Amino acid sequence: MKNLKTTTKVDFATYLGVTLAFIVVMLCQQFGLLSRSLTGMLVPICAYIVMAVSLNLTVGILGELSLGHAGFMSVGAFSGVIASQSLQSAIPTAPLRLAVAILVGAAFAAIAGTIVGVPVLRLRGDYLAIVTLAFGEIIKDLINCLLVGYDSKGLHMAFNLDGSLTINDIGMAPDGMAIIKGAQGATGTATIASFPAGFILIMITLVIVLNLVRSRSGRAIMALRDNRIAAESVGINVTKYKMMAFVTSAALAGAAGALYGLNYSSLAASKFAFDTSILVLVYVVLGGLGNMWGSIIAAVVLYVLPEALREFADFRMLVYAIVLILVMLATNNDQVKALAGRIIPRRKGGAKNG
């Protein structure tokens, strides 16, 4: 029972922390205490928190390395943008349309996750890392030649594979609206993403991930991570639970992508390249594998840090790297750990006995 209480306590502390942070930021914004650049970063920060938490489900809880998380974000972003743009007349209310767009983004990313996961998750070893890496690149290239427009007759879509097509060649009526223009990406998007919506998405993500981890399914997923052979020997269906974790993770990344995509009036697929995947992986590793509030803090700090380091001008990324190394040294220091352990209850009851 004590164990149950400890984990529940950590969960509620996470919810409470995120809510408090949201209230504080909202108040600061109200009183004009936030700089313009910081205000502009609020929605992307929310999206990256969701990305980090969802990737933590694959990397920290399932224990499989995924290097293509930005690919799922990209699928979610562009399908979300298409949904939002084409539903403009059907659903005039922006928040509702945002919610629908996020759901569409999550659904398409989940489909992409299933397509990647079905063959790969049956294999043992590091194949998932290789395939997701390739998937991220393939998705980027596919969207780079995707042409999508919307008119009174519905959606028009074409793949500009040989470079001969333009947005005018997809059979759109003159009153039609271009949504995605190949390598230019999505243009003219109505920016309906808002910080409160981002906060709600973070909370939903946390509820899904934390409740999943504390349930029967989550225990099965963690059992696979700790010892696959033993998990099989107690009757756990390996492929099913790997898929469950991976597809959930992909769907949440898609939701984050839709939120992110609807925050900018123009968005190119190159935004979701390999380095974005690595960036999110850095948040997860630095925040601690399997540690959700760690991912949140790491995502916030590391997203804001490059901006805060602007005064170092050319040495910005150098200082960023040094900060990363220092954080890693600090979080692996026994004394720091002991100090943190006194403030925050440990994730699992008996860690002190180790």
Add this chain to the structure above:
Amino acid sequence: MAEKKQFEKGKMVPVPSVSIIPERDLDKTPILECNHLGIDFGGLTAVNEFNITVGRTEIAGLIGPNGAGKTTVFNLLTKVYHPTRGTILLDGLDTHGKTPAQINRMGIARTFQNIRLFNNLSVEDNVKIGLHNQEKYSMFSGILRLPKYWRQEKAAHERALELLSIFDMQDLADHQAGSLPYGAQRRLEIVRALATNPSLLLLDEPAAGMNPSETAELMENIVKIRDTFQIAIMLIEHDMSLVMGICEGICVLNFGQIIAKGTAEEIQSNPTVIEAYLGKQQ
């Protein structure tokens, strides 16, 4: 252990036979029947012509010198390896083509020679993972925490503590499994296997690394488990005091072949067994 006396002596009949099934189980179908079981790794025949029948509530022992193929037999029974030849009938059902997870759901649970626990999880969670297939709520009830979730989680919690109490481990429920002492890890593995509600429990060297008093306690517990759960237990063990003390039927394996079957007394006086262990008398 009164059942042991019910054995008929001197029945070393050729296999397959029901001769080593205790009498109380004779009227029921055997829980396990292996016929002509064998596996080859490339050109190497690791197990060949393995025939054994295990009764409903029997404690069976599988012994043999190092490398005789004992663990391979366990891996065949749990489908970690798929047999090259022969059939395995569990409770009369063929297990051909099943996965290890399906085999567990059919009723075989096992422990491992080199302990395989979920080291980062708590002791209680380890047992709850064993209870996985007895909890029935879906992923969505779990995420939305529907009443079904609370009801079944409460039941699982109580069941886990109950199972841990077999080995007096309920106070360790909060501890991380990887931080337990060696003996406790072995016991936790048995509890986890029991949690899957098996009808046949396979123990791979349960007494390895235990001192004599711990071994004696383990012997009592194995018999207690058999009596409480009314299941069959098959164990691989090098500690002869344990094997001879509690096993009702013993099967001796050497170079992948069964060289003797019978009760403890029969095995102890069998010249082939003595030769396999000690070498030929000059």
